Amino acid sequence: GEDVEQSLFLSVREGDSSVINCTYTDSSSTYLYWYKQEPGAGLQLLTYIFSNMDMKQDQRLTVLLNKKDKHLSLRIADTQTGDSAIYFCAEKAGGFKTIFGAGTRLFVKA
Amino acid sequence: DSGVTQTPKHLITATGQRVTLRCSPRSGDLSVYWYQQSLDQGLQFLIQYYNGEERAKGNILERFSAQQFPDLHSELNLSSLELGDSALYFCASSVATADTQYFGPGTRLTVL
Numbered sequence: 001g002e003d004v005e006q007s008l009f010l011s012v013r014e015g016d017s018s019v020i021n022c023t024y025t026d027s028s029s030t031y032l033y034w035y036k037q038e039p040g041a042g043l044q045l046l047t048y049i050f051s052n053m054d055m056k057q058d059q060r061l062t063v064l065l066n067k068k069d070k071h072l073s074l075r076i077a078d079t080q081t082g083d084s085a086i087y088f089c090a091e092k093a094g095g096f097k098t099i100f101g102a103g104t105r106l107f108v109k110a
Numbered sequence: 111d112s113g114v115t116q117t118p119k120h121l122i123t124a125t126g127q128r129v130t131l132r133c134s135p136r137s138g139d140l141s142v143y144w145y146q147q148s149l150d151q152g153l154q155f156l157i158q159y160y161n162g163e164e165r166a167k168g169n170i171l172e173r174f175s176a177q178q179f180p181d182l183h184s185e186l187n188l189s190s191l192e193l194g195d196s197a198l199y200f201c202a203s204s205v206a207t208a209d210t211q212y213f214g215p216g217t218r219l220t221v222l
Binding site: 045 | 112114152153155166200202208210211212213214215216
């Protein structure tokens with residue numbers, strides 16, 4: 001069935017790069033998304049990548065997609081304390097469904 | 111600000127009660143989605159409406175129901191509340207049925 005998996009926690013030092021990984025199962029996925037959730041807030045769309053792309057860069061964010069391995073990653077360069085949040089990976093699977101991962105909690109140490 | 115609004119922000123009620131959560135989608139969006147987020151279950155998809163009609167159903171309990179009105183706002187009704195229903199309830203909207211979803215700020219429900 002359709003599933004999206006992410007590691008639950010990641011801890012980095014301020015100024016380092018963070019890499020959050022995600023794997024998905026539906027090979028017919030068209031879009032893959034990264035959302036950010038800060039404490040007490042809703043999910044904010046960070047970026048997305050179309051399935052025929054390998055990479056997308058947006059300022060400090062780099063998304064890499066390995067479609068063969070069904071692996072998606074989000075790299076945050078020069079991680080700041082304000083980047084501390086939960087990051088959700090999601091895929092737009094076949095039909096009408098968007099499947100969300102469980103979220104990766106990013107801790108940034110000053 | 112995503113443009114999706116939800117009311118109320120917080121709701122505290124007792125077991126056995128019934129509550130209604132409200133969502134207004136972004137201007138121009140026809141689809142509305144409801145999600146439940148609890149500590150132990152993560153983000154769970156409940157139900158989706160498109161232009162007033164139910165489009166997809168997820169892990170929604172029979173005690174829960176939703177509808178989308180002609181002005182496209184949506185309400186999620188939770189009845190016979192149990193302690194385990196305490197969670198954040200998010201609404202999201204998208205232009206059509208399978209487009210990028212934009213989330214509201216959520217309603218935090220506490221059942222005592």
